[in-house]
Amino acid sequence: MPTQSQSPADPAHQSVAALPRDRLSVVIGIATTGRAGVVRTTVLHMANLADRPDRVVVSVANPADVDATGLDDLPFKVDVLHGPKGSSAQRNTVLDHAGDAGIVFFIDDDFLIAEGSVTALRNLFATHEDVVMATGHVLADGLRGPGYDHAEGLSMLERAVPVDADAAPRTVYSTYGCNMAVRGAAIRAYPERFDTILPLYGWLEDLDFSRRMAAFGRIVEDPHLRGVHLATKTGRISGRRLGYSQIANPVYLVRKGTYHWARALKLVTGNVLANSAKSLWPEPWIDRRGRLTGNILAFRDLLRGRCRPGRIHDL
Structure with a gap:
């Protein structure tokens, strides 16, 4: 069952800045269903970056949902976790196995992160101690059209104009589910999880989780955290x-x-x-x-x- 939001009067309600400092390791979590080839390509893309996460966790309900061939040989650890089906439930599986992660960064199985995004995440959460969640700038979103293939996504990343070094994060109402990061200390300190009453694709589960976590800190969009959402059309909800x-x-x-x-x-x-x-x-x-x-x-x-x-x- 989903947890309820804490009110300002609750003892557990406090600023995220009051939490212990994390060792800001970055765990990337991917909840996926029925798109084994897509998620494999996305994980391999991250292995080709110079700026890599510390660990990748793929959350599935069916063993056939991920092709793990060769994933043991990547420059970061890849864990495949099995649990109940549904975007919210599968993301909760990631949170429940995040361990001492400094940051848990959820991406869709067809979201390609840009070079430098992992370092941008570490810098953001280390220098803005009031931030509890963050989302990035989507350079191109295939959700608004027929979607992009992997080669098109890579081309868009390569052509992207560099971000001004002084560009600052801005406060937003909620994160965007295709790329959203949460501070690890907040996951361990508060009982909030994704609401499993929102089944399957979990429409708006990102907004609901963001608004509950907003009780504990600021939610921002960081222009240095960037990527392309391919919005692959296979395996979608009817x-x-x-x-x-x-x-x-x-x-x-x-x-x-x-x-x-x-x-x-x-x-x-x-x-x-x-x-x-x-x-x-x-x-x-x-x-x-x-x-x-x-x-x-x-x-x-x-x-x-x-x-x-x-x-x-x-x-």
Whole structure:
């Protein structure tokens, strides 16, 4: 079961700056399902960087979800962990096995980090002791289109304009799930974990976790932490299920208290309008009609008083 947010009156509620200093080792966590080739390519990309993490943890529900051939010979340790299926549950598996990590950096299995990002993470958390979570600058996001292949992603990284050395992190509302880092000391000090009531793809689990962790420190976007999100289309949740989650999950988070209703209403309205307008001539890479059907089913359940995230298991 997910943990509840701590209130400012709780004894455990304190500034992250009051926590012990970490040895800022970087563990990269990847939750993946049904995309063994994709995650293998992403891990090998990190091995080709000069600036590498200390450890990579791949969290799967099925042994077939990762091809571990040759991963023992990389310049960092790769651990494959098995546990319950679902983005939230699989990310919790990473957190529960993070050990004494200074920073846990979650990336999607198709997110290519840029050279220098690991050092940027260490510098950020070492010099800004009030930061509890961080997200990076996405140089290109295939989620807004048909996606990119690995070669295209590498080309974008190579062509990226260098960041001004004086560029400072800025406070943001939440992290972006394809690349989000959390301070290791905060993981060990507080009971917060990803909410497993948000099943499968875990739509908005990154926002929910960020808003709960915001009680303990600042959430920032660091321009020196960069990468490309390929947004590979294989192995994604069905359009109908995602459409249902686009309604059910924001409603659940508003009721839970981690999402403001005005923000949720704006998100829901935007998704429903996009699915409706584009359902006649949908993009080849998006199941707009399935998403719209899921939206309608969720609204029907909302009127009947039975709209909840877990209903997608029945779709």
